[in-house]
Amino acid sequence: MxxxxxxxxxxxPPASDRHDHGKRDEQLPxxxxxxxYFSGDKGxxxxxxxxxxxxxxxxxxxxxxxxxxxxxxxxRGEPTSVTVDVANWGAGALSAPVVVQLWWSDxxxxxxxxxxxxxxxxxxPTGGGVRRSPAIVGVIPASAPPHICFLAHVTSPLxxxxxxxxxxxxxxxxxxxxxxxxxxxxxxQQFQFMVWVGNPMRRASTFAVEVRAVSRELLPALERIRRxxxxxxxxxxxxxxxxxxxxxxxxxxxxxxxxxxxTLEPGERRAVHMIGELPANTEPGTSAAFEIVxxxxxxxxxxxxxxxxxxxxxxxx
Numbered sequence: 001m002x003x004x005x006x007x008x009x010x011x012x013p014p015a016s017d018r019h020d021h022g023k024r025d026e027q028l029p030x031x032x033x034x035x036x037y038f039s040g041d042k043g044x045x046x047x048x049x050x051x052x053x054x055x056x057x058x059x060x061x062x063x064x065x066x067x068x069x070x071x072x073x074x075x076r077g078e079p080t081s082v083t084v085d086v087a088n089w090g091a092g093a094l095s096a097p098v099v100v101q102l103w104w105s106d107x108x109x110x111x112x113x114x115x116x117x118x119x120x121x122x123x124x125p126t127g128g129g130v131r132r133s134p135a136i137v138g139v140i141p142a143s144a145p146p147h148i149c150f151l152a153h154v155t156s157p158l159x160x161x162x163x164x165x166x167x168x169x170x171x172x173x174x175x176x177x178x179x180x181x182x183x184x185x186x187x188x189q190q191f192q193f194m195v196w197v198g199n200p201m202r203r204a205s206t207f208a209v210e211v212r213a214v215s216r217e218l219l220p221a222l223e224r225i226r227r228x229x230x231x232x233x234x235x236x237x238x239x240x241x242x243x244x245x246x247x248x249x250x251x252x253x254x255x256x257x258x259x260x261x262x263t264l265e266p267g268e269r270r271a272v273h274m275i276g277e278l279p280a281n282t283e284p285g286t287s288a289a290f291e292i293v294x295x296x297x298x299x300x301x302x303x304x305x306x307x308x309x310x311x312x313x314x315x316x317x
Contacts, residue, residue: 029092031158035062035084035176036130038221042089043173050171050303054217057169058291058309060176061225062086062130063152070226072150072180077142081135082117084152084176088124088131095125096156100133103151104140107181109209109294109306110198111167112269114151124156147181149308166200170304180309187282187314190275195292195308197262198269207294207305209260211238211274214289214309222289222309230289230311237277238290242270278314287313 034043037055041048051057062085065072074080084100099121103114118136125131140148151167153175161174169175185191197209213232214222223230240260260272278288293307 029094029158030090031094031096031124031126031156032089033096033098033124033154033156033159034087034089034173035060035152035154036087037062037176040128041087042128049173051169053215054221056214056218056222056225056309057304058177058179058307059222059225060152060169060178062176063150063178065150065178071182072147072178074140074148076140076144076146079137079139081137082150083135084133084154085130086122086124086133086154087128088126088156089128090126090158092126094158095123096158098122098124098131098133098154098156100136101153101155102136102138103153104144104148105151106145106196107147107149107179107194107308108196108198108269109292109308110196110200110207110269111151111306112196112198112200112267114167117150149177149179151179152176168200168305170306177306179307180311182311182313184313184315185278187278187284188280190277191312193274193276193292193310194271195274196269197260197264197272197294199264199266200305201296202266204263204265205296206261206263207296208302209240209262209272209292209294211240211258211276211290211292213238214291219289226311228287230287231282233279233282233288235279236288236290239275240292241273241275243273274310276312278312282314284314284316287311 037060043049061069064083086098088096101119102117104117105114117138120134120136122131122133169177183191239257290310291307294305295302
């Protein structure tokens with residue numbers, strides 16, 4: 001009688017994903033980390049990631065600077081304290097030691113350069129409960145720009161993400177960002193802001209960069225995070241441009257002044273400037289919310305690479 005060869009063993013899914021594969025695996029210990037952007041955020045592909053258009057991708061409430069949620073208030077050259085919230089949606093009774101790393105960078109829509117700010121470790125039990133990291137204290141050097149971005153990343157022995165993965169808060173549950181700047185201006189006068197547009201991918205790509213008032217869909221979430229009232233000016237004058245090398249001439253990015261197309265090599269970044277003006281009927285003391293968004297692809301295949309938020313406040317009389 002011929003002996004039948006044994007059946008090949010089925011490949012076991014990664015431990016970090018087992019809790020999503022049915023009840024038979026619910027008791028297998030696993031770790032599934034998320035830096036939550038909203039209550040109940042599980043970071044699941046095609047469900048909570050990529051972040052939807054109603055979520056403020058550039059202002060994660062889990063990153064808290066100097067005890068002020070929704071803001072990025074710091075002083076260059078002085079100690080700054082940052083905490084990061086993390087949730088573990090894994091299965092079983094295994095508590096995970098989570099390494100929380102934090103970087104700062106120039107205001108950027110695509111991260112090609114970042115500077116290590118510090119790191120800490122927090123124990124995160126399963127079940128999705130949010131745990132806050134110990135404070136990470138560091139100093140933003142005096143040479144840094146007035147506005148910077150904080151970028152957070154979490155890993156654990158059973159959930160270390162993809163080694164060498166790009167910093168991509170919009171798509172990757174292991175990443176989150178606090179990328180908002182605040183500017184004060186006088187109604188009737190122009191305000192300016194500069195952002196780095198970068199190519200974090202491994203191939204040359206053409207990106208669309210657009211400055212716009214935040215959508216009506218996004219505004220309620222933004223107000224909850226910042227705990228204040230914001231306006232959405234429909235008639236604000238907004239323009240993007242790039243300075244010519246060797247001169248001060250301006251180059252408009254295309255037919256629309258609020259939209260800019262740029263082709264970058266892998267790792268390349270370029271400074272793009274924004275000029276805006278609040279509508280004449282803006283009440284002094286009110287704040288308006290704008291965003292500069294970098295996308296790749298065309299039409300239905302377009303996806304967001306990153307974004308920077310800009311809160312512009314009209315000076316009181």
